[in-house]
Amino acid sequence: MAGKLIEPKVITDLKQRVVCLLPTGFYFNDERWEKIFDQYEKKGDTLSMADLKKLFPDEATVQHP
Secondary structure, X not given: OOEEOOOOXXXXXXXXXXXXXXXXXXXXXXXXXXXXXXXXXXXXXXXXXXXXXXXXXXXXXXXXX
């Protein structure tokens, strides 16, 4: 499922731990999910808005929330 989020979305892992919070208007697709989850696994903790800014430098919704 791809498209812009119409409301904020909490992404969790299989153990229901928070991966990140995506803002309204964020364009979400499978490729971006993989990128988010790869960074989450590398960090070993919830991704912050600063982490999302680094991952998606061209995404206005994380650059200017």
